[in-house]
Amino acid sequence: MRIPILAGNWKMYMTPRESQDMLAQFLPLVEAVASREIVLCPPYTALSAVGELLQGSPVKLGAQNMYPAQEGAYTGEISPKMLQALQCNYVIIGHSERRQYFGESDTSVAEKTKAALENGLTPIVCVGETLEQREEGLTEPVIEIQIRRGLASITATQYEAIVIAYEPVWAIGTGRTASPEDAQHVCAFIRTILASLAPAEAQKVRILYGGSVKPENIKELMNQPDIDGALVGGASLQAESFSRIVRFEEQ
Numbered sequence: 057m058r059i060p061i062l063a064g065n066w067k068m069y070m071t072p073r074e075s076q077d078m079l080a081q082f083l084p085l086v087e088a089v090a091s092r093e094i095v096l097c098p099p100y101t102a103l104s105a106v107g108e109l110l111q112g113s114p115v116k117l118g119a120q121n122m123y124p125a126q127e128g129a130y131t132g133e134i135s136p137k138m139l140q141a142l143q144c145n146y147v148i149i150g151h152s153e154r155r156q157y158f159g160e161s162d163t164s165v166a167e168k169t170k171a172a173l174e175n176g177l178t179p180i181v182c183v184g185e186t187l188e189q190r191e192e193g194l195t196e197p198v199i200e201i202q203i204r205r206g207l208a209s210i211t212a213t214q215y216e217a218i219v220i221a222y223e224p225v226w227a228i229g230t231g232r233t234a235s236p237e238d239a240q241h242v243c244a245f246i247r248t249i250l251a252s253l254a255p256a257e258a259q260k261v262r263i264l265y266g267g268s269v270k271p272e273n274i275k276e277l278m279n280q281p282d283i284d285g286a287l288v289g290g291a292s293l294q295a296e297s298f299s300r301i302v303r304f305e306e307q
Protein backbone atom coordinates (compact mmCIF):
# COMPACT_ATOMS: atom_id res chain seq x y z
CA MET A 57 0.00 0.00 0.00
CA ARG A 58 1.60 3.25 -1.16
CA ILE A 59 0.61 6.30 0.89
CA PRO A 60 -0.26 9.17 -1.46
CA ILE A 61 1.84 12.33 -1.42
CA LEU A 62 0.49 15.74 -2.33
CA ALA A 63 3.45 18.08 -2.58
CA GLY A 64 3.48 21.79 -3.34
CA ASN A 65 6.48 23.29 -5.10
CA TRP A 66 6.33 27.02 -4.49
CA LYS A 67 9.23 27.69 -6.90
CA MET A 68 10.46 31.33 -6.65
CA TYR A 69 7.28 32.59 -5.02
CA MET A 70 6.34 33.48 -1.43
CA THR A 71 8.19 35.66 1.05
CA PRO A 72 8.10 34.49 4.69
CA ARG A 73 5.24 36.92 5.29
CA GLU A 74 3.24 35.66 2.30
CA SER A 75 3.89 32.08 3.42
CA GLN A 76 2.48 32.90 6.85
CA ASP A 77 -0.71 34.26 5.33
CA MET A 78 -1.09 31.20 3.10
CA LEU A 79 -0.54 28.75 5.97
CA ALA A 80 -2.95 30.56 8.28
CA GLN A 81 -5.65 29.68 5.76
CA PHE A 82 -4.32 26.35 4.55
CA LEU A 83 -3.55 24.46 7.76
CA PRO A 84 -7.10 24.52 9.19
CA LEU A 85 -8.40 23.20 5.86
CA VAL A 86 -6.18 20.10 5.92
CA GLU A 87 -5.68 19.30 9.61
CA ALA A 88 -8.33 16.58 9.66
CA VAL A 89 -7.14 14.89 6.46
CA ALA A 90 -5.63 11.46 7.08
CA SER A 91 -3.91 8.67 5.14
CA ARG A 92 -1.77 10.86 2.93
CA GLU A 93 1.39 12.89 3.16
CA ILE A 94 1.24 16.62 2.54
CA VAL A 95 4.50 18.38 1.71
CA LEU A 96 5.31 22.05 1.13
CA CYS A 97 8.52 23.09 -0.60
CA PRO A 98 9.00 26.84 -0.12
CA PRO A 99 12.01 28.77 -1.38
CA TYR A 100 15.07 28.62 0.90
CA THR A 101 14.38 32.06 2.39
CA ALA A 102 10.98 30.92 3.70
CA LEU A 103 12.01 27.43 4.88
CA SER A 104 12.67 28.47 8.43
CA ALA A 105 9.44 30.46 8.85
CA VAL A 106 7.35 27.74 7.20
CA GLY A 107 9.07 25.02 9.25
CA GLU A 108 8.12 26.77 12.47
CA LEU A 109 4.52 27.19 11.40
CA LEU A 110 4.29 23.52 10.41
CA GLN A 111 5.37 22.28 13.83
CA GLY A 112 2.58 20.21 15.31
CA SER A 113 0.78 20.00 11.96
CA PRO A 114 0.68 16.94 9.69
CA VAL A 115 2.29 18.91 6.84
CA LYS A 116 5.93 18.15 6.09
CA LEU A 117 8.66 20.44 4.87
CA GLY A 118 10.70 20.05 1.70
CA ALA A 119 13.35 22.04 -0.17
CA GLN A 120 13.50 22.66 -3.90
CA ASN A 121 17.16 21.81 -4.40
CA MET A 122 20.40 21.26 -2.50
CA TYR A 123 24.12 20.90 -3.03
CA PRO A 124 25.49 17.37 -2.57
CA ALA A 125 28.11 18.16 0.11
CA GLN A 126 27.81 18.70 3.84
CA GLU A 127 29.61 22.05 3.91
CA GLY A 128 32.39 23.86 2.14
CA ALA A 129 33.41 26.78 -0.03
CA TYR A 130 30.41 26.65 -2.38
CA THR A 131 29.13 30.22 -2.44
CA GLY A 132 25.40 30.46 -2.78
CA GLU A 133 24.67 26.78 -2.14
CA ILE A 134 22.71 25.02 0.60
CA SER A 135 23.70 21.62 2.03
CA PRO A 136 21.67 18.62 3.19
CA LYS A 137 22.97 19.25 6.71
CA MET A 138 21.44 22.75 6.61
CA LEU A 139 18.11 21.38 5.38
CA GLN A 140 18.10 18.76 8.08
CA ALA A 141 18.71 21.42 10.71
CA LEU A 142 15.45 23.05 9.58
CA GLN A 143 13.58 19.73 9.92
CA CYS A 144 13.19 19.24 6.20
CA ASN A 145 12.02 15.75 5.28
CA TYR A 146 12.00 16.07 1.50
CA VAL A 147 14.06 17.64 -1.24
CA ILE A 148 13.15 18.05 -4.91
CA ILE A 149 16.01 16.92 -7.15
CA GLY A 150 16.48 17.61 -10.85
CA HIS A 151 13.35 19.65 -11.50
CA SER A 152 13.09 20.42 -15.22
CA GLU A 153 13.50 24.13 -14.51
CA ARG A 154 16.85 23.37 -12.86
CA ARG A 155 17.84 21.20 -15.81
CA GLN A 156 16.71 23.84 -18.32
CA TYR A 157 18.00 27.06 -16.70
CA PHE A 158 20.78 25.97 -14.35
CA GLY A 159 22.56 23.26 -16.26
CA GLU A 160 21.60 20.31 -14.06
CA SER A 161 22.26 16.93 -15.57
CA ASP A 162 21.49 13.32 -14.79
CA THR A 163 24.96 13.17 -13.23
CA SER A 164 24.19 15.95 -10.75
CA VAL A 165 20.81 14.33 -10.07
CA ALA A 166 22.63 11.09 -9.18
CA GLU A 167 25.02 12.89 -6.82
CA LYS A 168 22.24 14.84 -5.12
CA THR A 169 19.96 11.80 -4.78
CA LYS A 170 22.72 9.87 -3.05
CA ALA A 171 23.57 12.79 -0.75
CA ALA A 172 19.91 13.31 0.16
CA LEU A 173 19.48 9.67 1.17
CA GLU A 174 22.71 9.66 3.16
CA ASN A 175 21.38 12.61 5.13
CA GLY A 176 17.93 11.25 5.88
CA LEU A 177 16.10 13.37 3.31
CA THR A 178 13.60 11.83 0.91
CA PRO A 179 14.55 12.87 -2.62
CA ILE A 180 11.71 13.65 -5.04
CA VAL A 181 13.54 12.91 -8.27
CA CYS A 182 11.99 14.67 -11.27
CA VAL A 183 11.94 13.31 -14.80
CA GLY A 184 10.04 14.33 -17.90
CA GLU A 185 10.23 14.83 -21.63
CA THR A 186 10.00 18.06 -23.63
CA LEU A 187 7.27 18.66 -26.19
CA GLU A 188 9.76 18.11 -29.01
CA GLN A 189 10.82 14.77 -27.56
CA ARG A 190 7.20 13.69 -27.11
CA GLU A 191 6.33 14.64 -30.69
CA GLU A 192 9.31 12.66 -31.96
CA GLY A 193 8.09 9.60 -30.04
CA LEU A 194 11.03 9.76 -27.65
CA THR A 195 9.16 9.95 -24.35
CA GLU A 196 10.05 6.46 -23.15
CA PRO A 197 13.74 6.45 -24.08
CA VAL A 198 14.21 9.94 -22.57
CA ILE A 199 12.54 8.94 -19.30
CA GLU A 200 14.43 5.66 -19.17
CA ILE A 201 17.80 7.41 -19.50
CA GLN A 202 16.86 10.01 -16.87
CA ILE A 203 15.85 7.26 -14.43
CA ARG A 204 18.80 4.94 -15.06
CA ARG A 205 21.41 7.72 -14.89
CA GLY A 206 19.72 9.77 -12.19
CA LEU A 207 19.46 6.77 -9.87
CA ALA A 208 22.80 5.24 -10.81
CA SER A 209 24.34 6.15 -7.45
CA ILE A 210 21.91 4.35 -5.16
CA THR A 211 21.63 0.74 -4.03
CA ALA A 212 18.58 -1.44 -4.69
CA THR A 213 17.46 -1.28 -1.06
CA GLN A 214 17.50 2.53 -1.13
CA TYR A 215 14.76 2.62 -3.78
CA GLU A 216 12.14 2.22 -1.11
CA ALA A 217 13.12 5.64 0.26
CA ILE A 218 12.86 7.63 -2.95
CA VAL A 219 9.97 9.35 -4.68
CA ILE A 220 9.84 9.92 -8.43
CA ALA A 221 7.94 12.81 -10.01
CA TYR A 222 6.95 12.48 -13.64
CA GLU A 223 6.61 16.04 -14.92
CA PRO A 224 6.28 16.36 -18.70
CA VAL A 225 7.97 19.68 -19.47
CA TRP A 226 5.21 20.69 -21.87
CA ALA A 227 2.61 20.42 -19.09
CA ILE A 228 4.42 22.60 -16.53
CA GLY A 229 2.81 25.99 -16.03
CA THR A 230 1.08 25.75 -19.39
CA GLY A 231 -2.40 24.78 -18.29
CA ARG A 232 -1.97 21.73 -20.48
CA THR A 233 -2.20 18.61 -18.31
CA ALA A 234 -1.24 15.19 -19.58
CA SER A 235 -4.42 13.14 -19.86
CA PRO A 236 -4.83 10.75 -16.92
CA GLU A 237 -4.26 7.87 -19.35
CA ASP A 238 -1.05 9.37 -20.76
CA ALA A 239 0.24 10.16 -17.27
CA GLN A 240 -0.63 6.63 -16.10
CA HIS A 241 1.09 5.13 -19.14
CA VAL A 242 4.37 6.89 -18.39
CA CYS A 243 4.16 6.29 -14.62
CA ALA A 244 3.59 2.56 -15.27
CA PHE A 245 6.56 2.61 -17.65
CA ILE A 246 8.67 4.23 -14.92
CA ARG A 247 7.64 1.43 -12.56
CA THR A 248 8.77 -1.24 -15.04
CA ILE A 249 12.19 0.43 -15.23
CA LEU A 250 12.35 0.58 -11.44
CA ALA A 251 11.42 -3.12 -11.35
CA SER A 252 14.38 -3.93 -13.57
CA LEU A 253 16.69 -1.99 -11.24
CA ALA A 254 15.24 -2.96 -7.86
CA PRO A 255 12.72 -5.80 -8.26
CA ALA A 256 11.83 -6.04 -4.57
CA GLU A 257 11.28 -2.31 -4.09
CA ALA A 258 9.62 -1.09 -7.31
CA GLN A 259 6.07 -1.64 -6.05
CA LYS A 260 6.80 0.44 -2.99
CA VAL A 261 8.15 3.53 -4.79
CA ARG A 262 5.76 6.46 -4.88
CA ILE A 263 5.46 7.99 -8.36
CA LEU A 264 3.92 11.46 -8.56
CA TYR A 265 2.54 13.30 -11.56
CA GLY A 266 3.25 17.02 -12.00
CA GLY A 267 2.22 19.57 -14.63
CA SER A 268 -0.83 21.85 -14.40
CA VAL A 269 -2.42 19.82 -11.60
CA LYS A 270 -5.58 21.56 -10.39
CA PRO A 271 -8.56 20.77 -8.16
CA GLU A 272 -10.47 19.96 -11.36
CA ASN A 273 -8.13 17.21 -12.58
CA ILE A 274 -6.60 15.77 -9.40
CA LYS A 275 -9.25 13.12 -8.70
CA GLU A 276 -8.97 11.48 -12.09
CA LEU A 277 -5.17 11.53 -11.91
CA MET A 278 -5.28 9.94 -8.45
CA ASN A 279 -7.59 7.21 -9.74
CA GLN A 280 -4.78 5.85 -11.92
CA PRO A 281 -3.11 2.75 -10.48
CA ASP A 282 0.50 3.92 -10.86
CA ILE A 283 0.01 7.58 -9.89
CA ASP A 284 0.63 7.90 -6.17
CA GLY A 285 0.32 11.65 -5.79
CA ALA A 286 1.08 15.00 -7.33
CA LEU A 287 3.81 17.62 -7.40
CA VAL A 288 1.92 20.88 -7.76
CA GLY A 289 3.30 24.26 -8.78
CA GLY A 290 0.93 27.19 -9.37
CA ALA A 291 -2.11 25.66 -7.66
CA SER A 292 -0.13 25.09 -4.45
CA LEU A 293 0.30 28.82 -3.87
CA GLN A 294 -3.29 29.37 -2.78
CA ALA A 295 -4.76 27.74 0.31
CA GLU A 296 -8.09 27.11 -1.34
CA SER A 297 -6.79 25.34 -4.44
CA PHE A 298 -4.05 23.35 -2.71
CA SER A 299 -6.38 22.22 0.08
CA ARG A 300 -8.80 20.94 -2.55
CA ILE A 301 -5.98 19.05 -4.24
CA VAL A 302 -5.00 17.53 -0.88
CA ARG A 303 -8.66 16.52 -0.37
CA PHE A 304 -8.74 14.96 -3.81
CA GLU A 305 -11.52 12.44 -3.18
CA GLU A 306 -13.99 15.25 -2.52
CA GLN A 307 -13.46 16.93 -5.90
Ligand SMILES: O=C(CO)COP(=O)(O)O
Pocket residue numbers: 065151223227228229230231266267268269287288289290291
Ligand atom coordinates in the same frame (compact mmCIF):
# COMPACT_ATOMS: atom_id res chain seq x y z
O1 LIG B 1 6.67 22.12 -12.02
C1 LIG B 1 5.69 21.79 -11.39
C2 LIG B 1 5.80 21.27 -10.02
O2 LIG B 1 7.11 20.97 -9.69
C3 LIG B 1 4.34 21.93 -11.97
O3 LIG B 1 4.02 23.28 -12.05
P1 LIG B 1 2.52 23.71 -12.42
O4 LIG B 1 1.61 22.94 -11.48
O5 LIG B 1 2.48 25.19 -12.16
O6 LIG B 1 2.29 23.33 -13.84
